[in-house]
Every structure is written in C-alpha cells, then in structure tokens.
Amino acid sequence: MSQMVDVGTTVLLWLDNRRKWLVEVSENREFHTHKGMVRLSELVGKQFGDKVSTLTGSTLYILRPSFCDRLSFFQRPTQILYPKDIGFLLLRLGLESGTTVVEVGTGSGVATAAMANIVKPNGHICSYDVNEGFIRKAESNLARIGLLQYVTLRCSDAREGFVESDVDAVFLDLGDPWNIVPRAYSCLKSGSSLASFSPTVDQVEKTVTVLKKEGFIDIETCELLLRNMRIEEGKSRPETRMIGHTGYLTFARKARKDVSE
Amino acid sequence: MSQMVDVGTTVLLWLDNRRKWLVEVSENREFHTHKGMVRLSELVGKQFGDKVSTLTGSTLYILRPSFCDRLSFFQRPTQILYPKDIGFLLLRLGLESGTTVVEVGTGSGVATAAMANIVKPNGHICSYDVNEGFIRKAESNLARIGLLQYVTLRCSDAREGFVESDVDAVFLDLGDPWNIVPRAYSCLKSGSSLASFSPTVDQVEKTVTVLKKEGFIDIETCELLLRNMRIEEGKSRPETRMIGHTGYLTFARKARKDVSE
C-alpha cells in the first residue's frame, strides 16, 4: 500500500480520541470541522502520519484508516455489534483465510465485513437478511470497503432454510435465533461451531434450549464488558462512564445425531 | 478438510464444558480419563461429531479441535493471553491475510499463533523473546499447529532494535514495554498501529508516557472483562466466579515526526 495521499484516497482526519472523520480526498472539496476548515487538496502528496492545519490553526493528523475505523463509519440502519464482541467472535469461531460462514442477520454488514476480511481471499460469507433495505445498505458498505466480492447477500427468510451446506461456521445475529437453529444444524459441518448474539436473557435461554434439543454440545454463553481507562501520570483511573451491556454471545458445536452410533 | 478420523488425526475428546482433551489418534494407545478408558484405535473411521464410549460407559464426543482448543493446549512456560484479549487485539490491529507484524514477548506463542493464523499465507509475524527456553517452546507449539512457516522467531533483546522495518503492526507483551516503544516507532509504517498488553497500571502509565513522547497519537487503554453465564430455563444467571483481571490493552498509532511539516 502506498504511503502517499492522492486524489481519491480515503483518509482518517484525527483531531483527538473522540473526534475523527473518514474523508475521501478530492481536488475541490472543503472539509469543515468546528475547529475550522481544511481544503482537501492540501492533503495530496502528504504521507500517512503527517499533519495538516485548519484555517483557524488546529492540527489534524492524516491517518490511514484502520479496519476498525472503516467499520465505525458504516452506515447503520440497525444497532451494530461492537469490536469487543466481533473480535471474540472471530477468534472463537476459528475464522481464517479459507473459512466458509453463514450469517443470519446482515444488518449494516459490520460483522459480515469483519468476517470477510479474515476469510478472504478463498473463504466466503453468505449473509441472510429479510429486510431488503438492510441488504442494500450492507451491499454499499461492503463495496466501499472492498469486501463485497467475498460475500453473498441473500434477501430471504433463513427460517425457510439455507442454500449452503457443509459450512465451517454459522453466526446468528437476529431477534429469534432459536428459530434458525435447526437450519443451522443442517448446514454446518459436523463438529463445527455456531455463535449467536442476543441482547436479552430470554433470547439466550430460548436459543440454548433449542441448541441442546437439536444436538449441539459444548454450549457456552458469556458477555464481554469493555472498560476504558483514563491514563495520565499519577492520575490513572477507569473512565467514569462505560457501556454496561451490548449483548450475550453463545457458542455451540454440532454433534452428530444418534443415528450415527 | 476430511471429516473422517484416521491414525494421526488430532481430535478433541469432549466430556463436558470443563473437561476436554486434545489427543492424537494412534493404533495402540489407550486414553485414560477419570470416567474410564478409551482405546484410541476405536476412533479410526469415525466422523467428527460422533461419540465414543469409555469402558465404564461414559460418552465422549469426538470433535475437530477448533483453533481456540489448540491454543488452550499450548505448552505454557508463562502466563498466557486470554482469547477475549487476543480477539480484540486481532480486530483492533486490523490484521488480515498479508499483514506483517512484529511481536515482542513470544512467551508460549499463543498470540503469535493467533496472529499468524490470520495473516497467513502472505503475511508474516516476527516474534522476539530474550528467553531461549520460551523461543524453543513456542517453536514447538507453532510447529504442532502448522503455523511455524508464517513466523520468524528471534531470540534477541528487542531493546537493541528490530531487523524488520516498515511493518504494519507491532504487539508488545513484555514486562517493560516502554523500553521498546522507540524501536517500535522506527520499525512501524507511518500511521500504523501498536498494541501493548500489561497487567499493572504502572506499566500502562509508563508506556503511555513514552508513546506520547515518541510521537504516537490516538492512544487508548482499556480492559475487557469476560463474564460467563449459566443458562438454564428459568434459572439463568451469571456464574458465581469469574476472572477479575488479566491485563490492560493499550493501542496507539504512529504519527510522523515534526520534521515533515
């Protein structure tokens, strides 16, 4: 990847930890912040890591957007998964280059993108959502981040079954995951993993009950709490406010049905 | 990957959520659990997800080891990173196939393996440790999991500098990360990310102080708390015991020095 910013390059303009913007460099555009305006043409020829000044003298850093930066600027028709949950998901599902995944509940495509970024170039994500608007938004988000080619988006009701079979992992992120579990069982490779994300305890209970009934084992549910720290010499402490809850993650593995014995 | 178990296949024998063992199938070995013995030759020809009975009648499931299962059976000369921390690290550092990473503090190679599994086949991890015993143990762990080819292990003191330059990410997991930060700055691509893991607040303070001084920006520190849930219909609740602390994760990005202005 080039270190040089050019017309068409997407950069992260960074003012401080709370204020950063994803901006595409163009020759004639101005970018306005409450700390003053930047002519984007001034960025051309700079390197990532360089600074630029606003007309009123504030400093913005020009950074190469990280993958998380890009995810955080996805257009979001729905509540999105947080990086703390997605990171754990990627590792616990054992995703790597080449893995095939079925996702139910595309939403804005944030988890879809995170999974596609790991399984590319030989793996694939098939993502289902009944909501056509979500599918279109996710499509545009995935295209902009360059990952659409590793994803098949299906606007259909997963309760009626999946096209795919023998997949390496399933991820459920919808309101009634328990209704998808039987279909998920069928399309998973034996011994492979399913994950499900739900905000309420009742959703988790219903899902775990069906998982047990359908022949999943090694069922575990957890939640992750992210606590930001304010680090200053001699004054360090956790931040006063935090996100208290996003949702519960449930993991399970497909065992073969008793007919096999 | 074949779904059939053969001599030489590594399987996970699963009794329940707390008791699971990683076992290599061989023709003449017996595997003993406190729930009875299994002749491993009986596993040959079974499929992943099938069951096997011990001589005393207990049921063990034969599962394909997930990546996390394999990590959890690494031989550990040192305290290891937990999946909750590693997953977040992978996502926040933006690792993907092709990324190059320098790690300082190989330890048992758990984080090394998790990173290698994502950056393969075109990316690479260079991992430093001053302790020769750790390096040897990590080498054997990485070889067994099939990832050694994506890793260069260096038994040398990272405070004296890195061989690598222009890398995409740096991960520090050692007792005095602040002493490595200047070298990390030099070897990182401009605008790229560094992460550091430390158990104590003092370590984090010292590291953040040096990060600021050396020209890193977008510095954030957090910790992740994993809370397991006991899910049973009508009786769900968080588990009574939990791990209260593993360590703090600090993230930062390299800005270019002022000479560039």
Added chain:
Amino acid sequence: MSQMVDVGTTVLLWLDNRRKWLVEVSENREFHTHKGMVRLSELVGKQFGDKVSTLTGSTLYILRPSFCDRLSFFQRPTQILYPKDIGFLLLRLGLESGTTVVEVGTGSGVATAAMANIVKPNGHICSYDVNEGFIRKAESNLARIGLLQYVTLRCSDAREGFVESDVDAVFLDLGDPWNIVPRAYSCLKSGSSLASFSPTVDQVEKTVTVLKKEGFIDIETCELLLRNMRIEEGKSRPETRMIGHTGYLTFARKARKDVSE
C-alpha cells in the same frame, strides 16, 4: 468499650488478610493455627491492637472484632448475603435507629443482624423463615452477637400473612419472593420501601411483574460487583479472581391503591 482483653472477651486473631479467626479468650485453652499454637491465657491483659507470638514465632494481631468480622463467622446453613449487598440494602431502605422491618427468609440471620444493628435500640426486625433449623441457628447467631433482643424470629410461612402491620420496610430473601409481595404490600406503610434479593433473572422478572400488579412504583433492579485491588507500589492492579455474581437487588415503593383517588 474496654480496650483491655480479659477472660471471656471475643477477639479477632489476625495473621494476614486471608487468615483471621474469631476466638473467645479462656484461661486454659490453646488455639492452633498452621503457623503454630497460642496459649489464650497469654492474651489476658493485652490491649486491642497488640500482638502475640505463636510458639513457632509467627505474629498474630489481637483485634477487636468489627461487626463485619462477626457476621463473617456466623454459622451458615444457607448461602449468605455479602457485605456489598447488605450495605447497599441498609442505605437504600433508609434504615436508622427506630425503624421497623419485616424480613422474609431469615437464613443464618446475617442480614437480620446487620439490620438489627442499625435499627436498635428502638426499632425492631421481625424475621420469618419456614425452616426451623434456620430459625434456631439464626437465634444462636443473633444471641452471640448481642442483637437477639431487637429481633422477633417467626417460624411460619409468610405466604399466609404477617402478624405485623404498618412497618417501615420489608426485605425479601427467599426463593419465591413474588408469592410474598401481596402480603408485603398489606403490611407496609404507604410510600415505604421493599427490597428483594434473588440470584436469577427469572426470579427478578416474576417479582417485578407482581410488584407492578400489586401497586408498587419506583421499581429498580441492580447488581453490585465487588472488585478487590492488589495495591503495591508500582505494581497495583485488580485481583485476578473475583466473585462474578451473588444476586440482584430489587427496590420498590408502595403507592396507595386507586380507591384513594
């Protein structure tokens, strides 16, 4: 209170933060620890805060038992409430000298004692438990701590109603608090508070549903997490292990029924 230890005085022998014992001083007894033996007669005439040596040379401090020390040595037929939950309860129920409280679920009497210690000498705790063994144990625990005179223990089923009426506060600590809520409504002063402690989410849901139906308002549920810190100069950090869950506390206030409008 005298600062001098005598025969019959109950002292806390303190070795370190994890090892402390509540001991009654007598002339002829020996007290054995794994760090050696102490002749209790040696304590007579010492002051609180003094030390005593075991025969093998370890140092034990002689401390006046705090109220929490005494609670922690209650004989416990059942799981007990933790200080973190009890402290919040005392404050949120607004207990003070003179308050009258009905408790359902005496258990070992730990919460009973903590409440009695605040409402004495003019207030009173009436505590119900269906289990006679618990009542007897609580009676002995409360007598030993000198608080029995402020407590009436009733071995009866609170679902059949309370003897008391017009009480200032109700505390429910039993498996099916929702079955007691209608009786609790009747015996509470209008506008006064009820608290309930339950380990599972389902118990809380059922209780809150009945609270709403019976005419309680200002209903809030929370849980408290206690995290111990390991404080050492330059090495401070949260402890590795913690209690992840004890139970949920629900608070509510009695509104008057609509007939009053």
Added chain:
Amino acid sequence: MSQMVDVGTTVLLWLDNRRKWLVEVSENREFHTHKGMVRLSELVGKQFGDKVSTLTGSTLYILRPSFCDRLSFFQRPTQILYPKDIGFLLLRLGLESGTTVVEVGTGSGVATAAMANIVKPNGHICSYDVNEGFIRKAESNLARIGLLQYVTLRCSDAREGFVESDVDAVFLDLGDPWNIVPRAYSCLKSGSSLASFSPTVDQVEKTVTVLKKEGFIDIETCELLLRNMRIEEGKSRPETRMIGHTGYLTFARKARKDVSE
C-alpha cells in the same frame, strides 16, 4: 411519623424512575414540570402514596422522601459519593448508634449525613474541611435533613491534627489522604478502622504505603460497580449505559506500635 401531608411537609413528587422532585408543600406555590403544573395546596390532606394530577393530566405520586432521596437532593459543590460506596462504607466501618467518627473532607456532607443518620442519637460525627464554602453548604444540607445536631463541622486543616481522640472510626475523602494518615492513627482507638475513598490508583498506592508505615494492618482496597438492570417480562437485560468508575475504597485497622511489646 404522620402519613398525612400538610403545609410544610417535604414530599417526593414521583413521575417515573428518572424524574422525581423534592418539594416542600406550601399554600400558595405552584410546582411546574414539563408534564404540567401542580398547585401544591392540593397536596394538603393527602396521604403518602396517594397521587395528584397535573393540569395537563399527568399523574404524580406523593411519596415520603427516603433517606437516599434526601441525599440525592443535597446541594453539591463537589463530586459526591454514590450510595453503593456509602452503604458499603457504613457496614465495613461497623457504624451503629453510638459510634464516634472523624471524617476528613466534608464536601457537601452526603457521607456525613449518611453516617450521622446511623450513629444518632448517641454517636457523633466530627467532619473537617479546609473549604469554608463547603462547610457552609454542608451545614445547610445537614440542617435541612435534621442531622446537624449529631455533627460537628470544623473548617480547619486536618493535616495539623484533630481535636478528637479515641474515636471509633475515621473516614478520609480528600485528595491527599496519605497526608492525614499519621493524624488519623493518633486519634483512632487501637484496633479500630479507617476507610479512605479515592478516584485514582496513584492516590490509593500512596495512601496504602503510608498506612503500612504508620502501623495499620488488615489493609484492603476494592471498588464497587453498580449495574442497573432493565427488567421486563421476557426482555430483561442489563442497562446499556452504566457508571464505570467512582473511586476505590480502602479499609485498614490500627495496630498498636511496637513499644507495646
């Protein structure tokens, strides 16, 4: 206490869990909320627990203010302690009717009031603050809640020593508690407890270091996290937002100096 509202009665007007107001009933005043106005004269003759309608038809409940309600309406020149921390403090310091306490850092008097409410009528709180404005504000807050007679407020620098001696407990809530520890040692009864509240890790480290040096033992530091739950049938879950940090509580007990051996 009367259950009847009269002119001069202080009531809590309760709209919902987030919106409640402490109001003194008077004959000619109107009370305005964004849900409409209430003529306070209408409250006279009502009972606690009754309702009143605003002119626009919303319902407000008339509740007897709990002790916590009253604390939450203290005028606050400074950050205040939270009930979760105060409740634990009361219990861990073993406060009861008759206890004498020295507090350093009166602030708005919230902890002062909570302690006074427990130790009254025979106990006493002596509270020090160098800031005269705080002392005056605390005085007015304590007078309004009827607890001033159990408190002596001293506008002086506690580093120069306390008037009191032989007290049962000390509570430190100021920026540099370590500077007060030697004086606290002198004024405490041997074997009695000190508590200290500090937001940062560095403050705790410094305090614990001096506590050890001055002859305190049984030193423990913790923090409490309060997590609110959203309880609805079939939809229960922790609240999305929470307070991530208020401060650390440190407890210690005075041992006698070695001269006593």
